[in-house]
Amino acid sequence: MNIRLRHDAIVRTLRRSGTATVEELASQVGASRRTVLRDIGALRDQGFVIHSECGRGGGVQLDPQSVQTTARLSVTEVFALLVSVAAMRAARSLPFSGLADEGLAKIEKALPSDKVRDLRRFLDCLHVGQLSPKQDISDMGTIDPALLPAFETAFLQLQFLRFGYRDAKGAETSREVEPQAMLILPPLWYLVAWDSSREEFRHFRMDRISRPEIVEGTSFRRRHVPFEDDVCPFSELPR
């Protein structure tokens, strides 16, 4: 059995039974006493608070006050998923719907396949920039929810987006672009779009965009969005 699966199994067993001896856990997961003890050490390293008692009636026990559910989450993708789900929810104002299962695998089985594709496409459009450790999370910034339906459609249907854009000098222009990605560099949000007339990528501050609408009957293909670094510290973004 895989080490990760075994960790999961141990946590589940502890969560279910409340307390168990190492021996019991070992036979439960099909590993040796030593291995289970090593696993418990690893889980503690990961942030699980596991109490233990020696002697008769002793055993190990998950602290019901403590983490349990959150340890071991650390991937970029999780956050992208979070933001996108949040975005979709905000756009559709369907509280609590659109979620199902204990893992994306099962989510995908349960979803109609076209919705899986939509979800994936939307995820691909979201990039989140660096956040300084001191920065409060509530500084993430927001964008006008009224903008979202048009954006969502444009991203998912791969249709051109037309909108008014007010540049740094206050001059208002009309744009028609291929929306390729959204970039979040708290507290600013950017639309990363391919300008097909200029044949290059452009970055638009979301808060300067007005009256977005999809251009009916158009369509485009996804492109490789060039990111300078892992987490996209763009050198020249509109300020």
Added chain:
Amino acid sequence: MNIRLRHDAIVRTLRRSGTATVEELASQVGASRRTVLRDIGALRDQGFVIHSECGRGGGVQLDPQSVQTTARLSVTEVFALLVSVAAMRAARSLPFSGLADEGLAKIEKALPSDKVRDLRRFLDCLHVGQLSPKQDISDMGTIDPALLPAFETAFLQLQFLRFGYRDAKGAETSREVEPQAMLILPPLWYLVAWDSSREEFRHFRMDRISRPEIVEGTSFRRRHVPFEDDVCPFSELPR
């Protein structure tokens, strides 16, 4: 270098450079050509669509149309996080806020520590039941958002909750309990609460709860909620 980290590195490199030869990738991640080829195979198994071309100017390339961001997500915890964030968002109606970074680790560094504790506590209160593969995700069911503020407070502050409950026969009673968990068995939502007068756990259908309010000046401790199975197939729930 860890295998998982290497996979990430390969994906990042491909996403950044668009296309690369296996040799380049190998020197980039500090592994042999063979290993990188094996990794690419593994990534393909995980759902990444990776094109390749032989001959001069060839190389491998991530399909920009395809998954990229979502592969490799499959933990219970992710979903718990999703639902809870959704719940908190619905409760507070703060679209797009409250999220930050590419990993929970960084999120936690960015968050004031008391908010981390809140998030963890909330996560611990959420359990999602089995969903049949055929079930559409939109059948998840909803609960009245108006209920949420009181619930959130009760969970986070560990205060007693008082509410009116209409049982299966339609009889209305008033309850005062310790909210210990929320259980989602689509399309029904349950509150799992400790009834301290009866000294036992009770399950309340969320849609039969009315006028929830926290009982000021009270507090309780978290308990081990007994779940029969991994994903809580309760035998006797109110229907």
Added chain:
DNA sequence: CCATACGGTGACAAAATTTGTCACCGATTG
């Protein structure tokens, strides 16, 4: 006090997995 049950640690070899090397295939390009 003793025996027993239990968590915890170190050492070390056995087992499993991952990795590198090499040899070789097929496709593409100039």
Added chain:
DNA sequence: CAATCGGTGACAAATTTTGTCACCGTATGG
């Protein structure tokens, strides 16, 4: 044709994980 490049199989080397064993400390019941 030669060079470049992805892809595969085989097998040994390297690394990681696991099991065994010996032993410590503590709690509990008799």
